[in-house]
Amino acid sequence: MRILVQKFGGTSLANNDRREQVVKKIMEAVKDGYAPVVVISAIGRTGDPYATDTLINLVQSITADAPKREMDLLLSCGEVISGVILTSTLKKRGFEAVLLTGGQAGIITNESYGDARITRVEPKNILEHLHKSQIVVVTGFQGISEKGQITTLGRGGSDTTAAALGVALNAEAIDIYTDVEGIMTADPRIVEDVRILDVVTYNEICHLAHQGAKVIHPRAVEIAMQKNIPIWIKSPFSDAPGTLVTSLQGDMKAGTDITGDRLITGIAHTANITQIQVSTHGMDAQLQANKQIFKGMALSDISVDFISVQQDCVFYTVPDGLAQKALDILINMGFQPKAVPGCAKVSVVGAGIAGVPGVMANIVEALSDAGVGILQSADSHTTIWVLVKKEHMVPAVQALHKKFQLGI
Numbered sequence: 001m002r003i004l005v006q007k008f009g010g011t012s013l014a015n016n017d018r019r020e021q022v023v024k025k026i027m028e029a030v031k032d033g034y035a036p037v038v039v040i041s042a043i044g045r046t047g048d049p050y051a052t053d054t055l056i057n058l059v060q061s062i063t064a065d066a067p068k069r070e071m072d073l074l075l076s077c078g079e080v081i082s083g084v085i086l087t088s089t090l091k092k093r094g095f096e097a098v099l100l101t102g103g104q105a106g107i108i109t110n111e112s113y114g115d116a117r118i119t120r121v122e123p124k125n126i127l128e129h130l131h132k133s134q135i136v137v138v139t140g141f142q143g144i145s146e147k148g149q150i151t152t153l154g155r156g157g158s159d160t161t162a163a164a165l166g167v168a169l170n171a172e173a174i175d176i177y178t179d180v181e182g183i184m185t186a187d188p189r190i191v192e193d194v195r196i197l198d199v200v201t202y203n204e205i206c207h208l209a210h211q212g213a214k215v216i217h218p219r220a221v222e223i224a225m226q227k228n229i230p231i232w233i234k235s236p237f238s239d240a241p242g243t244l245v246t247s248l249q250g251d252m253k254a255g256t257d258i259t260g261d262r263l264i265t266g267i268a269h270t271a272n273i274t275q276i277q278v279s280t281h282g283m284d285a286q287l288q289a290n291k292q293i294f295k296g297m298a299l300s301d302i303s304v305d306f307i308s309v310q311q312d313c314v315f316y317t318v319p320d321g322l323a324q325k326a327l328d329i330l331i332n333m334g335f336q337p338k339a340v341p342g343c344a345k346v347s348v349v350g351a352g353i354a355g356v357p358g359v360m361a362n363i364v365e366a367l368s369d370a371g372v373g374i375l376q377s378a379d380s381h382t383t384i385w386v387l388v389k390k391e392h393m394v395p396a397v398q399a400l401h402k403k404f405q406l407g408i
Contacts, residue, residue, distance in 0.1 A: 001035050001130060001131075002033055002034050002035060002172055003034065003035050003036075003037060003130070003169045003170070003171040003172065004029050004034035004035070004036050004037070004171060004172055004173055004174075004175065005036075005037045005038075005039060005162050005165050005166040005169070005171045005173070005174045005175065006025065006026065006029060006036055006037070006038050006039070006162075006175045006177065007038075007039040007040075007041075007140065007158055007159060007161070007162035007174070007175065007176050007177060008022050008025075008038065008039070008040050008041065008086075008177045008236060009041050009158070009177065009178050009179065010041040010042050010043050010044050010045065010048075010051060010052075010078075010082070011044065011045060011179055012177055012236045013040060013041070013043050013044075013082050013085065013086060014043055014044045014048065018236070018237070019085070019086065019089050020089075021236045021237055022086065022177075022236055023089060023090060023093055024236075025175075025177065025236050026038060026090070026095075026135060027093075030095075030135075034172070035130045035133075036135050036136075037126060037130070037136045037138060037165055037169065037171070038086070038135060038136065038137045038138065039137075039138050039139075039140045039158055039161050039162040039165065040079060040082045040083050040086055040137060040138070040139065040140055040158070041078075041079060041082065041140050041141060041158040042055075042078025042079050042081070042082050042141070043078065043081065043082045043085070050077070050078045050081045050082070051078065052075055052078050052141075055074055055075055055077065055078060056071075056075070059071065059074065068113035068114050069113050069149065071113070071114065072113045072114060072116075072142075072149075072150055072151050072152045073150055075141075075142075075152050076101070076102075076139070076141070076142045076150050076152060078141075079102075079139035079140055079141055079142060079158070080099075080101065080139055082139070083099040083101075083137050083138075083139045084099060086099075086137055087099040087137050090135055090137070095135055096132070096133060096134045096135065097134060097135040097136075097137060098129050098134050098135075098136055098137065099137045099138075099139070100125065100126065100129075100136060100137070100138050100139070101138075101139050101142065101144075102138065102139055102140075102141070102142035102143040102144060102150075102161065103142075103143060103144030103148075103150065104125060105121075105123070105125065105126055105136075105138045105139075105165070106121050106122030106123050106124065106125055106126065106168075107121055107142070107143035107144065107161065107164060107165075108120050108121065108122065108143060108144060108145070108146065109143035109144065109145055109151045109153070110145065110151075111145045111147070111149055111151060112151070113149075113151055113152070114152060114154065115152075115153070115154035116143060116145070116151035116152060116153055116154070117153075118143060118153070118160065118164050118223075121164050121165065121167070121168035122168075123165070123168045123169050126138070126165070126169065127169070138161065138165065139161075140157060140158025140159075140160075140161040140162065141153055141157035141158045141161060142157070142161075143161075155217075156216075156217030156219070156220070157217070159176060159216050159217040159219075159220035160217055160219050160220045160223065162174050162176065162220065163219075163220035163221070163223035163224040163229075163231075164223055166223075166224055166227075166229045167223055167224065167226060167227045167229060170227070170229075171229060172229075172230075173229065173230045173231070173232060174224055174229055174230070174231045174232070175231075175232045175234065176215075176216055176220075176231060176232065176233050176234070177234060177235065177236040178215055178216075178233060178234075178235065179235065180215065180233075180235060181196055181234060181235045181238050181240040181242060182196035182197060182198075182233050182234060182235075182240065182241075182242040182243035183196065183197050183200055183205060183208070183213070183215055183233050183243040183245075183266070184196055184197070184266070185197065185265070185266045185267065185401060185406040185407070186266060186267045186268075186397055186401045186406065187213075187268075187269065187397070190394045190397055190398065191267075191397060191398055191401045191407075193401075193407030193408050194401070194406075194407065194408075195406070195407060195408045196240070196242075196243060197243050197265065197266070198241075198243065198244065199243065199244045199245075199246060200243060200244075200245055200265055201245070201246065201247060201351055202221050202222075202224070202225040202245060202246070202247060203351060203382055204265045204266075204349055204350065204351050204382065205218075205221050205245050206218045206221045206222060206225075207268075207347070207349045207380075207382050207383045208265065208266055208268050208347075208349050209221065211268035211269070211270060211345065211347035211349065211383065211385070212268040212269045212270040212271075212345070212347070213266070213268045215233055216231070216233060216245075221245065224245075225247070228246075228247050230244060230245065230246050231244070231245040231246075232244055232245070233245065262350060262351070262352055263350050263352040263353065263356060263359070263404070264348060264349070264350035264352070264353070264359075264404040264406060265349050265350045265351065266349055266350075266406065267346065267347065267348060267349070267397050267400050267401050267404075267406070268346075268347045268349060269344055269345065269346045269347065269393055269396075269397050270344065270345045270347075271344045271390055271393055272319060272320045272321075272342075272344075272390070273305070273306075273317045273318065273319055273320060273343050273344065273345060273387075274317060274318055274319070274320050274323035274326075274339050274340065274341045274342070274343060275306075275315060275316075275317050275339070275340040275343050275375060275376065275387060276315070276316055276317065276318060276323070276326055276327070276330070276337055276338075276339055277313060277314075277315055277337065277338040277339075277340070278293055278313065278314045278315075278330060278335050278336075278337045278338075279312065279313050279335075279336065279338075280312055280313060280314060281312035281313065286311075286312070289335075290309055290314060292333055293314055293330065293333075293335070296329045296330065296333055297316075297318075297326060297329070300325065300326075300329055302318055302322050302325065302326055302329075303318070304316040304317065304318060305317045305318070305345075306345060306376060306378060306385060306387060307378075308376060308378065315376055317343065317345070317387065320341060320342070323339055323341060327339055340375065342389060342390045342391075343375065343387055343388065343389060343390060344387070344388055344389070344390045344392070344393035344396075345385055345386070345387055345388075346385070346386050346387075346388060346393060346396045346397055346400065347383050347384070347385050347386075348363060348383065348384045348385075348386075348400055348404070349382060349383050350382065350383075351382055353379075353381065353382055353383070353384065354381040354382065359384060360377075360379070360384060362403055362404070363384060363386065363400065363403070365403070366399040366400050366402070366403035367386065367388075367396055367399060367400070369399065370392075370395045370396065370398075370399035371392075371395070372388055372392040372395055372396045372399065373388065373389070373392070374386045374387070374388060375387040375388060375389070
């Protein structure tokens with residue numbers, strides 16, 4: 001049996017015309033000899049009646065402290081509604097289709113309500129329906145704990161559902177249908193001459209996703225990578241082939257030349273972050289001070305990023321909304337922190353960066369020429385990050401995209 005997992009986002013299911021396009025993609029899979037397993041998200045975006053954010057706002061209008069267990073019960077409803085509508089649409093078109101919740105599909109999670117992790121998948125129920133030649137529709141974003149509690153997988157959780165099912169079912173591929181026709185070299189809202197990438201590696205797309213590209217959740221990529229199952233990012237409203245995510249670099253020159261791998265894949269960005277600076281100069285127990293700083297953040301559930309520990313100072317970033325909380329914690333511990341609000345992180349991502357001289361020089365040159373100051377920088381073998389003021393984010397992305405000749 002050739003299994004294909006197809007995941008459709010909420011905007012793909014927002015009205016009858018769009019649902020017909022979804023059905024068309026499912027029909028094409030059947031004609032190509034696949035047994036489709038269709039993962040769906042809640043319908044629409046914020047403001048639409050059954051969108052996840054709409055359900056959250058409904059409760060937050062009453063209280064900001066609703067129990068997480070009960071919130072998961074509520075949020076799981078959006079995908080159930082979406083699934084019933086799509087299954088009914090398929091049946092109307094003459095297809096045998098069945099809807100399974102995350103729990104019925106065998107997605108077992110821990111009990112971290114609101115951001116549960118999948119511990120295993122038991123696909124027996126799905127396989128039984130596939131052997132009956134039924135199209136299986138699965139509610140994304142949700143699972144069930146060992147104790148039978150309904151859980152949700154956090155934002156982007158439907159991507160995670162699709163990847164987990166793809167691995168468990170040994171699918172030939174995972175198709176992620178989204179609002180764009182593939183992974184682009186930068187955000188098309190701020191760069192005019194972006195192009196769609198034909199192929200990216202798992203590693204590259206993980207870094208792009210972590211650094212602000214919202215096309216696919218990085219956790220989904222990490223799961224699919226375990227079994228090397230190819231992921232296609234594409235649009236349900238287009239016949240464009242989309243972007244293939246795989247373990248292989250797709251931009252190599254023909255023949256035996258091995259020097260033609262792509263240096264830079266794309267430019268990503270994340271806005272609305274605050275840089276925290278904590279001086280440890282002159283402290284007797286400097287190592288203990290560093291430990292105290294990060295332990296204080298961890299105990300308060302504040303995720304820190306862009307960390308730089310220097311001899312007499314610690315730098316890191318937090319989301320703008322958590323900056324005051326972080327400052328209060330540090331002050332209560334006896335530190336005198338300084339905050340630089342309204343920052344943005346701009347990331348240059350590419351599997352070819354490692355060991356290549358001149359990449360940072362080009363970044364500094366491009367940003368200097370654009371009048372963009374660098375507040376902080378860091379690098380890994382696939383990514384170089386720079387922290388800039390938020391008002392410099394757009395010109396920084398544009399300048400770097402042009403400098404590395406990523407446009408059409």
